Amino acid sequence: MALPLPPGLTPAEVAFLCEMELVTVIPRQKLDSLHLLGGPVPVLQPPLRNNVPLWLALLLKKQRRANIVPPPWLNVESLSAILDHETERAPEDFSPPPKLPPIGDESSIISPPFLPTSTADGQPNALPYHWMELGEILLEAASDDFEDVDQVRRLLRDLREARLAKLRSGIDALDSGGGKPMNGIGGMEVAEGRSFICGVIDSLRKIGAAKEMAKREREDEDRTGYQGTADDEDEDMDMLR
Amino acid sequence: MSYYDVDAILTDAQKVPCTFEITVPGLGYLEGNPGNDIKQGAKLELPLWLGEMLAVSRNASEESNLTLDLPKCLSAHVVNALKADARTVELRALAPHFYALGARILDLFEDEELSSVLSESFKKRAREIADQAHNSGRSLGDAADFLRGLDEEERQLFRTAHESTKAVRVWMSELKKA
Structure with a gap:
């Protein structure tokens, strides 16, 4: 009996992974360094800002022991700019992900959630991998730390719709050999689109199987035919000699 | 298979x-x-x-x-209809497993045109299915009218697409409750 879950991660699992992302907090109380499996959490000393994992930030926020600084991409200005990029300037592509740190840096961590993309000094004009879940979680848990909650929420929703529509229209390009660049797509979007896209690809492959087979056979024939003529030429050369 | x-x-x-x-x-x-x-x-x-x-x-x-x-559901008549506008053809009325039957027939008959018509119309219809699955309401019942014209494979696709959209929506509403 198969596990009754679809392939890939469920939204709750993606959100769980997202909770490892580092966010910036402004502590209201002093908190000693915590020694966790993922490394020590820095000493929290008000009013100094510090980066802590999202799950700890949420816990501290709930206990009113810290405020969360929203990441620089999660405000009206940045989100409007990204939305404009998505809909007007590059209506075919997803907006590019944040820049990776230069290779050869001493910290050779180049994948989320270990990149500080959502801390206060993250890149303001790019959506990180966990943008959707991080945005939703922060808007829900720390809405009083935002300047214009409703506007941010509306922009997030618009972005999500715009990008999902793009993801869906991408199936036109899917065929044997075709592809669609999905650079900059987020974790939750993958979780949402995976089953549909996999289903389409599977079905298209089934429909095209016979054609593909015929093509391969023809190519094989062509190749053997070519070798045949090559052999003939060799023989001719031999005869000439 | x-x-x-x-x-x-x-x-x-x-x-x-x-x-x-x-x-x-x-x-x-x-x-x-x-x-x-x-x-x-x-x-x-x-x-x-x-x-x-x-x-x-x-x-x-x-x-x-x-x-x-060639079975009736893959006749020139149907192929022309699919070429004209794939989205309006009621595949289920033609054959409940239209694409699967098409794939089996393509194994037996070599027909490049039929093959490309089938995959093109599947793509066009899949796009429509994605939109419907994303926008239809909370239960599958709302989409009954749309589902009527889909063959079994497309229905499966609709169901999975609808499920994953619903899963994200459920996650978001649980976030609000917590």
Whole structure:
């Protein structure tokens, strides 16, 4: 009996992974360094800002022991700019992900959630991998730390719709050999689109199987035919000699 | 295609038109007149698994037993309709497992055009399915009208797309509750 879950991660699992992302907090109380499996959490000393994992930030926020600084991409200005990029300037592509740190840096961590993309000094004009879940979680848990909650929420929703529509229209390009660049797509979007896209690809492959087979056979024939003529030429050369 | 795949079995059970090349004694009950023979040239609708087996095999005198014809749901009429506007064709009325049947037929007949028409229309319709699955309401019941025209594979696709959209929506509403 198969596990009754679809392939890939469920939204709750993606959100769980997202909770490892580092966010910036402004502590209201002093908190000693915590020694966790993922490394020590820095000493929290008000009013100094510090980066802590999202799950700890949420816990501290709930206990009113810290405020969360929203990441620089999660405000009206940045989100409007990204939305404009998505809909007007590059209506075919997803907006590019944040820049990776230069290779050869001493910290050779180049994948989320270990990149500080959502801390206060993250890149303001790019959506990180966990943008959707991080945005939703922060808007829900720390809405009083935002300047214009409703506007941010509306922009997030618009972005999500715009990008999902793009993801869906991408199936036109899917065929044997075709592809669609999905650079900059987020974790939750993958979780949402995976089953549909996999289903389409599977079905298209089934429909095209016979054609593909015929093509391969023809190519094989062509190749053997070519070798045949090559052999003939060799023989001719031999005869000439 | 797995041995226990119900959809594969149902696909094989769909009927295709066949023409008998030989006279078969005592097989008249297939035509509806038991006790008689099936004459050479008789046209019958046989399940795909039976028709395929008889068409591919050879009898003792090295002739084929029957020839398969293109089923009605893949006739030029339907292909033209699919070419014109794939989204409006009610595939389910033609064959419940339209694409699976199409794929099996393409294994037997080499038809580049049919193959590309099928995959093109699948893509066009899949786009429509994605939009519907994303925008239809909370239950599958709202989409019943739309589902009526879809073949079994498309329904499956609709269901998975709808499920994943719903999963994200559920996650978001649980976030609000917590």
